[in-house]
Amino acid sequence: MELSTTNHKTTKCAPIALLTAAQILLTTFAFAQSGSLAEPPQVRAKNHVVSLTLHAVNENGRDAFAFDGASVAPVIRASPGDILKITYVNDLPAKSPETCAVNPCMDMTNLHFHGMTVSPNAPQDDVLGMLAMPGQILHYSVKIPRGHPPGLFWYHTHPHGESHRQALDGMSGAIVIEGMERYVPEVRRLRERVLVVRGRSIEHDPNAAELKHDVEIPAKGCGGEAEKVEEIFTVNGTLRPRIEIAPDERQFWRIVNASADRYLDLQLDGQTLEIVALDGMPLAYHQPKVSTRTTNHLLLAPAGRLEAIVTGPPPGAHSALRTLCVDTGPDGDPNPEMVLADVVPPTSDRATSNRAPEQAHAVDHRRPAYKPIDVEPLKKVAPDFTVTFTEDKNGFYINGRKFAADAPPMTTARIGTYQHWRIVNQSRELHPFHIHQIHFLAYAENGVPIAHPAWLDTVNVPVRGSVDVILDLTNPVIKGMAVFHCHLLNHEDKGMMAKILFK
Ligand SMILES: [Cu+2]
Numbered sequence: 001m002e003l004s005t006t007n008h009k010t011t012k013c014a015p016i017a018l019l020t021a022a023q024i025l026l027t028t029f030a031f032a033q034s035g036s037l038a039e040p041p042q043v044r045a046k047n048h049v050v051s052l053t054l055h056a057v058n059e060n061g062r063d064a065f066a067f068d069g070a071s072v073a074p075v076i077r078a079s080p081g082d083i084l085k086i087t088y089v090n091d092l093p094a095k096s097p098e099t100c101a102v103n104p105c106m107d108m109t110n111l112h113f114h115g116m117t118v119s120p121n122a123p124q125d126d127v128l129g130m131l132a133m134p135g136q137i138l139h140y141s142v143k144i145p146r147g148h149p150p151g152l153f154w155y156h157t158h159p160h161g162e163s164h165r166q167a168l169d170g171m172s173g174a175i176v177i178e179g180m181e182r183y184v185p186e187v188r189r190l191r192e193r194v195l196v197v198r199g200r201s202i203e204h205d206p207n208a209a210e211l212k213h214d215v216e217i218p219a220k221g222c223g224g225e226a227e228k229v230e231e232i233f234t235v236n237g238t239l240r241p242r243i244e245i246a247p248d249e250r251q252f253w254r255i256v257n258a259s260a261d262r263y264l265d266l267q268l269d270g271q272t273l274e275i276v277a278l279d280g281m282p283l284a285y286h287q288p289k290v291s292t293r294t295t296n297h298l299l300l301a302p303a304g305r306l307e308a309i310v311t312g313p314p315p316g317a318h319s320a321l322r323t324l325c326v327d328t329g330p331d332g333d334p335n336p337e338m339v340l341a342d343v344v345p346p347t348s349d350r351a352t353s354n355r356a357p358e359q360a361h362a363v364d365h366r367r368p369a370y371k372p373i374d375v376e377p378l379k380k381v382a383p384d385f386t387v388t389f390t391e392d393k394n395g396f397y398i399n400g401r402k403f404a405a406d407a408p409p410m411t412t413a414r415i416g417t418y419q420h421w422r423i424v425n426q427s428r429e430l431h432p433f434h435i436h437q438i439h440f441l442a443y444a445e446n447g448v449p450i451a452h453p454a455w456l457d458t459v460n461v462p463v464r465g466s467v468d469v470i471l472d473l474t475n476p477v478i479k480g481m482a483v484f485h486c487h488l489l490n491h492e493d494k495g496m497m498a499k500i501l502f503k
Contacts (some may be wrong), residue, residue: 054073063092067174076173078175089132093134101162101490109159111138111155112155112158112436116144128405131174152304154178160493163488164260172198176254183284186250187276191252192251196258200232200235221334224327225333231262248311273297274309277306286407299460331429383421389423407498414503428488431488432459432487439457
């Protein structure tokens with residue numbers, strides 16, 4: 001998917017966030033027509049098997065996934081109990097034209113099924129043993145447990161040392177596990193949109209200034225970071241697309257932060273986000289009485305997912321889906337405010353495209369499963385394990401160690417239990433903590449209870465601070481060797497990853 005560089009010329013200079021509501025209403029669409037939101041192809045199960053062939057390719061000097069002859073990452077749709085059979089062909093060049101965190105790039109690749117509670121053993125979600133060099137093929141066969149929660153997950157490349165380069169180039173795609181309507185029946189009737197937000201490097205782009213202007217990045221920096229802005233965001237491969245929604249229409253948006261190393265603080269101008277699920281976990285799953293929660297904006301760490309019901313802005317209002325400034329700390333990368341997409345009413349000749357698509361998804365008529373857990377006793381015990389993030393000019397560390405492929409597991413965890421972990425950040429920048437195969441309840445930040453504790457697979461850890469989490473290790477399918485790491489993938493590539501044995 002080529003980056004659209006269509007201009008969005010505007011007649012004003014002030015960022016929209018600073019305008020009054022009246023001014024917003026008076027601001028007609030001064031923007032040139034940008035691209036519509038691209039809708040990637042969807043691959044569904046036949047007889048409970050989702051079967052596809054995915055290629056890793058380098059197109060115009062940039063790594064990408066290719067599917068069905070096009071450079072696009074399909075949305076994979078499956079139900080609990082299905083099997084993902086993916087033939088993954090490494091067609092990357094033997095000699096890479098690119099630069100990696102650890103050079104030279106070997107153009108080695110594999111797949112990670114982010115957030116899914118599946119086996120870490122080959123031929124499933126094994127990022128340690130399954131690696132394809134250029135010309136090699138991997139055969140994945142991933143069994144999705146029958147009791148798997150519904151939600152938005154994603155697949156991305158995960159070769160240690162070059163995952164940042166490949167993910168930043170765009171080697172990522174969405175996975176939808178069907179059945180969210182079991183928890184929030186309204187979503188069955190709503191138009192669904194899958195939004196894959198990726199970072200795009202403008203570090204060496206001759207049009208960097210114009211691109212920054214196009215997405216309305218304020219001239220003044222927003223955090224304590226010293227460096228200049230090097231990345232912007234695309235949505236489904238397009239820079240600042242138009243998303244059509246009628247006034248007061250409700251839609252179900254499923255958003256993944258697929259960027260390699262940038263945070264999103266999502267806001268829909270003038271509207272609220274009605275959260276249905278976070279990181280692929282329906283809010284109701286652990287709290288049967290709480291099906292949604294409303295917020296004005298939401299911090300989404302790299303790799304995080306937000307599934308929310310949104311409402312179309314009133315007639316005549318200009319509204320945008322934007323990310324607000326995230327202060328990543330004095331040693332962090334600039335993560336400024338910018339517009340991700342323009343939210344516009346459907347044009348008359350396109351009215352038909354706004355209908356809920358027929359047979360958008362297989363409706364799951366089973367009763368919802370719930371898993372309320374009494375976490376209070378678990379919070380009272382001392383941490384079973386502490387993860388400490390540090391960094392220096394030579395690399396990035398967990399508990400003083402850099403990842404080594406031949407190292408033993410840093411820790412083990414017994415299946416069938418819950419564990420209390422504390423994640424400590426001793427550096428001067430944010431780090432998002434991620435662990436494979438499982439979800440955890442993030443319930444305290446810097447020792448203070450979090451207002452809305454959430455079950456996540458990736459959580460932000462504040463600068464010089466900590467997060468306390470309860471890990472759910474109860475599902476026996478996770479048995480095997482997995483990893484936990486920082487999801488700023490250049491940090492992971494430079495050592496901030498460790499193994500854990502689930503036994
Ligand atoms: Cu990090």
